[in-house]
Amino acid sequence: MYNISLNKIRKTYGDLTILHSVEMEITEGEFVVILGSSGCGKSTLLNIVAGLDTCDSGQILIGDKDVTDLEPSDRDLSMVFQSYALFPSMTVRRNLSFGMEVARVPKAEREAKVAKVAQLLQIDALLDRKPSQLSGGQRQRVAIGRALVRSTGVCLFDEPLSNLDAKLRTETRVELKKLHNDLGFTMLYVTHDQVEAMTMADRVAVMNKGRVEQFAPPQEIYEKPANLFVASFVGSPEINQIAGHLSGNGSFDIGKTHIDLSGYTFENDTCPAQDAILAVRCEDIKIVPPAAGHITAQLDFVELLGADALAWVLYHGKRLSVRMGVDQARALESEVGLQFDLTKASVFCTKDGHRL
Numbered sequence: 214m215y216n217i218s219l220n221k222i223r224k225t226y227g228d229l230t231i232l233h234s235v236e237m238e239i240t241e242g243e244f245v246v247i248l249g250s251s252g253c254g255k256s257t258l259l260n261i262v263a264g265l266d267t268c269d270s271g272q273i274l275i276g277d278k279d280v281t282d283l284e285p286s287d288r289d290l291s292m293v294f295q296s297y298a299l300f301p302s303m304t305v306r307r308n309l310s311f312g313m314e315v316a317r318v319p320k321a322e323r324e325a326k327v328a329k330v331a332q333l334l335q336i337d338a339l340l341d342r343k344p345s346q347l348s349g350g351q352r353q354r355v356a357i358g359r360a361l362v363r364s365t366g367v368c369l370f371d372e373p374l375s376n377l378d379a380k381l382r383t384e385t386r387v388e389l390k391k392l393h394n395d396l397g398f399t400m401l402y403v404t405h406d407q408v409e410a411m412t413m414a415d416r417v418a419v420m421n422k423g424r425v426e427q428f429a430p431p432q433e434i435y436e437k438p439a440n441l442f443v444a445s446f447v448g449s450p451e452i453n454q455i456a457g458h459l460s461g462n463g464s465f466d467i468g469k470t471h472i473d474l475s476g477y478t479f480e481n482d483t484c485p486a487q488d489a490i491l492a493v494r495c496e497d498i499k500i501v502p503p504a505a506g507h508i509t510a511q512l513d514f515v516e517l518l519g520a521d522a523l524a525w526v527l528y529h530g531k532r533l534s535v536r537m538g539v540d541q542a543r544a545l546e547s548e549v550g551l552q553f554d555l556t557k558a559s560v561f562c563t564k565d566g567h568r569l
Protein backbone atom coordinates (compact mmCIF):
# COMPACT_ATOMS: atom_id res chain seq x y z
CA MET A 214 0.00 0.00 0.00
CA TYR A 215 1.26 3.46 -0.85
CA ASN A 216 -0.93 5.76 1.18
CA ILE A 217 0.99 8.31 3.26
CA SER A 218 0.07 9.41 6.79
CA LEU A 219 1.70 12.47 8.27
CA ASN A 220 1.00 12.54 11.99
CA LYS A 221 1.70 15.73 13.93
CA ILE A 222 4.95 16.59 12.13
CA ARG A 223 6.79 19.31 14.03
CA LYS A 224 10.01 21.02 13.03
CA THR A 225 11.87 23.87 14.68
CA TYR A 226 15.13 25.68 14.08
CA GLY A 227 16.06 27.20 17.44
CA ASP A 228 13.18 29.47 18.47
CA LEU A 229 11.63 29.31 15.02
CA THR A 230 8.83 26.81 14.44
CA ILE A 231 8.86 25.82 10.78
CA LEU A 232 6.14 23.14 10.93
CA HIS A 233 3.38 23.22 13.54
CA SER A 234 2.05 19.73 14.01
CA VAL A 235 1.21 19.07 10.35
CA GLU A 236 -1.31 16.30 9.75
CA MET A 237 -2.28 14.88 6.38
CA GLU A 238 -3.74 11.62 5.11
CA ILE A 239 -2.85 10.96 1.49
CA THR A 240 -4.67 8.14 -0.24
CA GLU A 241 -2.87 5.60 -2.40
CA GLY A 242 -2.70 6.84 -6.01
CA GLU A 243 -3.62 10.39 -5.09
CA PHE A 244 -1.91 13.45 -6.60
CA VAL A 245 -1.51 15.89 -3.72
CA VAL A 246 -0.06 19.36 -4.24
CA ILE A 247 1.38 21.29 -1.31
CA LEU A 248 0.87 24.94 -2.23
CA GLY A 249 2.32 27.89 -0.39
CA SER A 250 4.43 31.01 -0.69
CA SER A 251 8.18 31.05 -0.23
CA GLY A 252 9.27 30.14 3.30
CA CYS A 253 5.99 28.54 4.44
CA GLY A 254 7.75 25.22 5.10
CA LYS A 255 6.60 23.14 2.15
CA SER A 256 10.08 21.97 1.05
CA THR A 257 10.96 21.17 4.64
CA LEU A 258 7.84 19.00 4.87
CA LEU A 259 8.67 17.20 1.61
CA ASN A 260 12.28 16.64 2.69
CA ILE A 261 11.05 15.16 5.96
CA VAL A 262 8.81 12.75 4.03
CA ALA A 263 11.77 11.87 1.77
CA GLY A 264 14.07 11.35 4.75
CA LEU A 265 16.45 14.12 3.67
CA ASP A 266 15.57 16.08 6.81
CA THR A 267 14.38 15.02 10.25
CA CYS A 268 11.38 16.19 12.28
CA ASP A 269 11.49 17.07 15.98
CA SER A 270 8.42 14.99 16.66
CA GLY A 271 5.67 13.23 14.73
CA GLN A 272 5.41 10.16 12.58
CA ILE A 273 5.41 9.34 8.87
CA LEU A 274 3.76 6.18 7.63
CA ILE A 275 3.96 4.87 4.07
CA GLY A 276 1.36 2.15 3.87
CA ASP A 277 1.53 0.52 7.28
CA LYS A 278 5.28 1.04 7.56
CA ASP A 279 6.61 3.63 10.01
CA VAL A 280 9.41 5.25 7.98
CA THR A 281 10.08 8.17 10.37
CA ASP A 282 13.57 6.99 11.26
CA LEU A 283 14.46 5.16 8.05
CA GLU A 284 17.12 6.20 5.54
CA PRO A 285 15.77 7.76 2.29
CA SER A 286 16.76 4.62 0.36
CA ASP A 287 14.64 2.45 2.66
CA ARG A 288 11.45 4.46 2.23
CA ASP A 289 10.19 3.08 -1.10
CA LEU A 290 9.97 6.47 -2.77
CA SER A 291 11.72 8.58 -5.36
CA MET A 292 12.10 12.33 -5.70
CA VAL A 293 12.44 14.94 -8.46
CA PHE A 294 14.17 18.20 -7.59
CA GLN A 295 14.02 21.66 -9.11
CA SER A 296 17.61 21.21 -10.30
CA TYR A 297 17.74 18.16 -12.51
CA ALA A 298 20.76 16.51 -10.86
CA LEU A 299 21.49 14.22 -13.81
CA PHE A 300 24.84 12.45 -14.16
CA PRO A 301 26.61 14.53 -16.86
CA SER A 302 28.88 11.74 -18.13
CA MET A 303 26.08 9.20 -18.60
CA THR A 304 23.67 8.93 -21.51
CA VAL A 305 19.99 9.53 -20.93
CA ARG A 306 19.43 5.75 -21.07
CA ARG A 307 22.06 5.15 -18.38
CA ASN A 308 20.76 8.04 -16.27
CA LEU A 309 17.36 6.40 -16.34
CA SER A 310 18.53 2.89 -15.57
CA PHE A 311 21.38 3.60 -13.16
CA GLY A 312 19.23 3.55 -10.00
CA MET A 313 17.84 0.19 -11.03
CA GLU A 314 21.35 -1.15 -11.76
CA VAL A 315 22.40 -0.19 -8.23
CA ALA A 316 19.27 -1.92 -6.92
CA ARG A 317 20.26 -5.03 -8.97
CA VAL A 318 17.08 -5.01 -11.04
CA PRO A 319 17.49 -7.63 -13.85
CA LYS A 320 18.58 -6.20 -17.22
CA ALA A 321 15.44 -7.14 -19.16
CA GLU A 322 13.22 -5.49 -16.56
CA ARG A 323 15.40 -2.36 -16.55
CA GLU A 324 15.22 -2.07 -20.32
CA ALA A 325 11.47 -2.56 -20.37
CA LYS A 326 10.92 0.10 -17.72
CA VAL A 327 13.22 2.61 -19.43
CA ALA A 328 11.45 2.03 -22.74
CA LYS A 329 8.02 2.54 -21.21
CA VAL A 330 8.88 5.71 -19.32
CA ALA A 331 10.85 7.13 -22.26
CA GLN A 332 7.83 6.62 -24.45
CA LEU A 333 5.46 8.18 -21.93
CA LEU A 334 7.69 11.23 -21.54
CA GLN A 335 8.48 11.39 -25.27
CA ILE A 336 12.22 11.18 -24.73
CA ASP A 337 12.76 7.92 -26.62
CA ALA A 338 14.63 9.71 -29.39
CA LEU A 339 17.07 11.17 -26.85
CA LEU A 340 18.16 7.99 -25.07
CA ASP A 341 21.70 7.99 -26.49
CA ARG A 342 22.42 11.66 -25.79
CA LYS A 343 24.28 13.12 -22.84
CA PRO A 344 22.53 15.72 -20.59
CA SER A 345 24.65 18.52 -22.09
CA GLN A 346 23.04 17.79 -25.46
CA LEU A 347 19.53 18.37 -24.12
CA SER A 348 17.42 21.48 -23.58
CA GLY A 349 16.31 22.42 -20.06
CA GLY A 350 12.86 20.97 -20.65
CA GLN A 351 14.28 17.71 -21.98
CA ARG A 352 16.61 17.43 -19.00
CA GLN A 353 13.74 17.90 -16.61
CA ARG A 354 11.78 15.18 -18.38
CA VAL A 355 14.73 12.84 -17.99
CA ALA A 356 14.87 13.74 -14.29
CA ILE A 357 11.16 12.99 -13.97
CA GLY A 358 11.65 9.76 -15.94
CA ARG A 359 14.49 8.71 -13.66
CA ALA A 360 12.28 9.13 -10.61
CA LEU A 361 9.42 7.27 -12.27
CA VAL A 362 11.45 4.20 -13.30
CA ARG A 363 12.81 3.89 -9.78
CA SER A 364 9.51 4.49 -8.10
CA THR A 365 7.62 1.63 -6.63
CA GLY A 366 4.60 3.71 -5.78
CA VAL A 367 5.43 7.07 -4.18
CA CYS A 368 6.94 9.99 -6.08
CA LEU A 369 7.89 13.31 -4.49
CA PHE A 370 8.38 16.48 -6.53
CA ASP A 371 9.94 19.74 -5.34
CA GLU A 372 8.99 22.52 -7.79
CA PRO A 373 10.13 20.39 -10.76
CA LEU A 374 8.86 22.80 -13.41
CA SER A 375 10.09 26.11 -12.04
CA ASN A 376 13.19 26.23 -14.27
CA LEU A 377 11.18 25.76 -17.45
CA ASP A 378 9.81 28.55 -19.62
CA ALA A 379 6.06 29.18 -19.60
CA LYS A 380 5.23 27.09 -22.70
CA LEU A 381 7.25 24.07 -21.60
CA ARG A 382 5.85 24.35 -18.12
CA THR A 383 2.33 24.08 -19.49
CA GLU A 384 3.25 21.09 -21.68
CA THR A 385 5.11 19.25 -18.95
CA ARG A 386 2.26 19.93 -16.52
CA VAL A 387 -0.18 18.20 -18.85
CA GLU A 388 2.24 15.29 -19.35
CA LEU A 389 2.81 14.83 -15.65
CA LYS A 390 -0.91 14.68 -15.05
CA LYS A 391 -1.31 12.11 -17.84
CA LEU A 392 1.58 10.10 -16.43
CA HIS A 393 -0.09 10.11 -13.08
CA ASN A 394 -3.30 8.85 -14.65
CA ASP A 395 -1.37 6.08 -16.44
CA LEU A 396 0.88 4.97 -13.61
CA GLY A 397 -1.36 5.58 -10.61
CA PHE A 398 1.53 6.44 -8.28
CA THR A 399 0.95 8.39 -5.10
CA MET A 400 2.38 11.82 -5.84
CA LEU A 401 3.28 14.57 -3.41
CA TYR A 402 4.16 17.72 -5.29
CA VAL A 403 5.41 21.01 -3.83
CA THR A 404 4.88 24.30 -5.64
CA HIS A 405 4.13 27.97 -5.15
CA ASP A 406 2.34 28.04 -8.52
CA GLN A 407 -1.41 27.95 -8.05
CA VAL A 408 -2.07 27.03 -11.68
CA GLU A 409 -0.02 23.86 -11.21
CA ALA A 410 -1.98 23.12 -8.06
CA MET A 411 -5.37 23.78 -9.64
CA THR A 412 -4.70 21.78 -12.81
CA MET A 413 -2.86 18.73 -11.51
CA ALA A 414 -4.00 18.02 -7.98
CA ASP A 415 -6.65 15.64 -6.77
CA ARG A 416 -6.32 17.57 -3.52
CA VAL A 417 -4.39 20.70 -2.58
CA ALA A 418 -2.89 21.41 0.84
CA VAL A 419 -2.59 25.19 1.20
CA MET A 420 0.22 25.97 3.63
CA ASN A 421 0.89 29.18 5.54
CA LYS A 422 3.63 29.72 8.11
CA GLY A 423 4.10 26.04 8.83
CA ARG A 424 0.41 25.16 9.03
CA VAL A 425 -1.97 23.48 6.59
CA GLU A 426 -4.79 26.01 6.21
CA GLN A 427 -7.00 23.80 4.02
CA PHE A 428 -6.66 20.34 2.44
CA ALA A 429 -9.33 19.80 -0.20
CA PRO A 430 -9.97 19.30 -3.94
CA PRO A 431 -8.86 22.35 -5.98
CA GLN A 432 -12.38 23.42 -6.91
CA GLU A 433 -13.44 23.38 -3.29
CA ILE A 434 -10.37 25.43 -2.30
CA TYR A 435 -11.38 27.97 -4.95
CA GLU A 436 -15.11 28.04 -4.34
CA LYS A 437 -15.31 27.44 -0.59
CA PRO A 438 -12.06 28.66 0.95
CA ALA A 439 -11.87 27.76 4.63
CA ASN A 440 -10.54 31.16 5.62
CA LEU A 441 -9.51 34.55 4.33
CA PHE A 442 -5.88 33.47 3.86
CA VAL A 443 -6.83 30.67 1.44
CA ALA A 444 -9.39 32.89 -0.32
CA SER A 445 -6.86 35.62 -1.04
CA PHE A 446 -3.92 33.29 -1.78
CA VAL A 447 -5.77 31.31 -4.45
CA GLY A 448 -7.17 33.03 -7.54
CA SER A 449 -5.97 35.85 -9.72
CA PRO A 450 -6.71 38.71 -9.43
CA GLU A 451 -7.02 38.43 -5.66
CA ILE A 452 -10.58 37.90 -4.43
CA ASN A 453 -12.49 41.16 -3.77
CA GLN A 454 -13.00 41.92 -0.09
CA ILE A 455 -15.58 44.27 1.39
CA ALA A 456 -15.63 44.99 5.12
CA GLY A 457 -18.98 45.30 6.88
CA HIS A 458 -21.15 44.00 9.67
CA LEU A 459 -23.47 41.01 9.83
CA SER A 460 -26.69 42.03 11.53
CA GLY A 461 -27.56 38.50 12.60
CA ASN A 462 -30.72 38.32 10.49
CA GLY A 463 -28.91 37.64 7.23
CA SER A 464 -28.12 41.21 6.29
CA PHE A 465 -24.58 42.42 5.54
CA ASP A 466 -24.37 46.12 6.37
CA ILE A 467 -21.85 48.53 4.93
CA GLY A 468 -22.80 51.85 6.57
CA LYS A 469 -26.33 52.53 5.34
CA THR A 470 -26.15 49.92 2.59
CA HIS A 471 -27.80 46.58 3.40
CA ILE A 472 -27.07 43.48 1.35
CA ASP A 473 -29.56 40.66 1.76
CA LEU A 474 -27.47 37.48 2.11
CA SER A 475 -30.38 35.04 1.76
CA GLY A 476 -28.61 33.47 -1.26
CA TYR A 477 -25.58 32.63 0.90
CA THR A 478 -25.24 29.40 2.86
CA PHE A 479 -23.68 30.01 6.24
CA GLU A 480 -21.60 27.31 7.91
CA ASN A 481 -23.93 25.69 10.52
CA ASP A 482 -26.79 27.48 8.70
CA THR A 483 -26.70 30.41 11.13
CA CYS A 484 -25.76 34.02 10.54
CA PRO A 485 -23.86 35.36 13.56
CA ALA A 486 -24.02 39.09 14.42
CA GLN A 487 -20.45 40.37 14.06
CA ASP A 488 -17.98 42.29 11.91
CA ALA A 489 -17.32 40.36 8.74
CA ILE A 490 -15.74 40.47 5.29
CA LEU A 491 -17.73 39.70 2.18
CA ALA A 492 -15.41 38.15 -0.43
CA VAL A 493 -16.47 37.82 -4.07
CA ARG A 494 -14.41 36.70 -7.06
CA CYS A 495 -14.20 39.01 -10.07
CA GLU A 496 -16.19 36.59 -12.26
CA ASP A 497 -19.05 36.50 -9.75
CA ILE A 498 -19.88 40.18 -10.06
CA LYS A 499 -22.15 41.60 -12.75
CA ILE A 500 -22.16 45.22 -13.84
CA VAL A 501 -25.72 46.62 -13.77
CA PRO A 502 -27.25 50.13 -13.83
CA PRO A 503 -26.24 51.98 -10.63
CA ALA A 504 -29.66 51.80 -8.96
CA ALA A 505 -30.02 48.05 -9.64
CA GLY A 506 -26.83 46.79 -7.95
CA HIS A 507 -25.97 45.72 -4.39
CA ILE A 508 -23.52 48.65 -4.32
CA THR A 509 -22.55 51.55 -6.55
CA ALA A 510 -18.93 52.12 -7.56
CA GLN A 511 -16.83 54.42 -9.76
CA LEU A 512 -14.98 53.07 -12.76
CA ASP A 513 -11.22 53.46 -12.27
CA PHE A 514 -9.70 51.74 -15.33
CA VAL A 515 -10.18 48.82 -17.69
CA GLU A 516 -7.65 46.13 -18.61
CA LEU A 517 -8.31 44.35 -21.90
CA LEU A 518 -6.88 40.83 -21.60
CA GLY A 519 -7.60 39.48 -25.07
CA ALA A 520 -10.17 36.80 -24.29
CA ASP A 521 -11.96 39.01 -21.76
CA ALA A 522 -11.44 42.15 -19.70
CA LEU A 523 -11.09 43.32 -16.12
CA ALA A 524 -12.81 46.48 -14.98
CA TRP A 525 -11.29 47.99 -11.84
CA VAL A 526 -13.78 50.05 -9.86
CA LEU A 527 -13.46 52.09 -6.67
CA TYR A 528 -15.77 51.55 -3.73
CA HIS A 529 -15.13 53.60 -0.57
CA GLY A 530 -11.53 54.10 -1.77
CA LYS A 531 -10.99 50.36 -2.29
CA ARG A 532 -10.29 48.85 -5.69
CA LEU A 533 -12.46 45.92 -6.79
CA SER A 534 -12.12 43.86 -9.97
CA VAL A 535 -14.94 42.69 -12.24
CA ARG A 536 -14.42 40.27 -15.14
CA MET A 537 -16.49 40.77 -18.29
CA GLY A 538 -16.48 40.62 -22.07
CA VAL A 539 -14.31 43.07 -23.99
CA ASP A 540 -17.26 44.79 -25.68
CA GLN A 541 -19.03 45.36 -22.38
CA ALA A 542 -15.84 46.72 -20.81
CA ARG A 543 -15.44 49.21 -23.65
CA ALA A 544 -18.94 50.58 -23.11
CA LEU A 545 -18.80 51.12 -19.33
CA GLU A 546 -20.12 54.36 -17.81
CA SER A 547 -18.19 56.14 -15.05
CA GLU A 548 -20.67 55.09 -12.37
CA VAL A 549 -21.65 51.42 -12.21
CA GLY A 550 -23.83 49.16 -10.10
CA LEU A 551 -22.30 45.88 -8.87
CA GLN A 552 -24.51 42.83 -8.52
CA PHE A 553 -22.90 39.99 -6.52
CA ASP A 554 -23.65 36.32 -7.09
CA LEU A 555 -24.07 35.58 -3.39
CA THR A 556 -24.40 31.83 -3.94
CA LYS A 557 -20.70 31.91 -4.88
CA ALA A 558 -19.50 34.50 -2.36
CA SER A 559 -17.71 33.81 0.94
CA VAL A 560 -18.17 35.54 4.29
CA PHE A 561 -15.30 35.57 6.77
CA CYS A 562 -14.91 36.62 10.39
CA THR A 563 -13.04 39.93 10.53
CA LYS A 564 -11.21 38.97 13.71
CA ASP A 565 -9.61 35.64 12.76
CA GLY A 566 -10.60 35.17 9.11
CA HIS A 567 -12.48 31.87 9.41
CA ARG A 568 -15.37 31.12 7.09
CA LEU A 569 -18.81 32.00 8.47
Ligand SMILES: Nc1ncnc2c1ncn2[C@@H]1O[C@H](COP(=O)(O)OP(=O)(O)OP(=O)(O)O)[C@@H](O)[C@H]1O
Pocket residue numbers: 226231249250251252253254255256257258405
Ligand atom coordinates in the same frame (compact mmCIF):
# COMPACT_ATOMS: atom_id res chain seq x y z
N1 LIG B 1 18.78 24.88 8.14
C1 LIG B 1 17.93 25.86 8.47
N2 LIG B 1 18.15 26.67 9.52
C2 LIG B 1 17.29 27.64 9.86
N3 LIG B 1 16.14 27.91 9.18
C3 LIG B 1 15.87 27.16 8.10
C4 LIG B 1 16.74 26.10 7.68
N4 LIG B 1 16.19 25.52 6.59
C5 LIG B 1 15.04 26.22 6.33
N5 LIG B 1 14.85 27.20 7.24
C6 LIG B 1 13.70 28.12 7.29
O1 LIG B 1 12.53 27.36 7.31
C7 LIG B 1 11.48 28.03 6.63
C8 LIG B 1 10.83 27.10 5.66
O2 LIG B 1 11.73 26.78 4.62
P1 LIG B 1 11.28 25.91 3.36
O3 LIG B 1 12.46 25.78 2.46
O4 LIG B 1 10.63 24.69 3.83
O5 LIG B 1 10.20 26.86 2.72
P2 LIG B 1 9.45 26.73 1.33
O6 LIG B 1 8.02 26.97 1.61
O7 LIG B 1 9.81 25.47 0.66
O8 LIG B 1 10.05 27.96 0.54
P3 LIG B 1 10.65 28.02 -0.96
O9 LIG B 1 9.47 27.95 -1.88
O10 LIG B 1 11.29 29.38 -0.96
O11 LIG B 1 11.61 26.90 -1.10
C9 LIG B 1 12.10 29.28 6.02
O12 LIG B 1 11.76 30.38 6.80
C10 LIG B 1 13.59 28.99 6.07
O13 LIG B 1 14.31 30.19 6.21
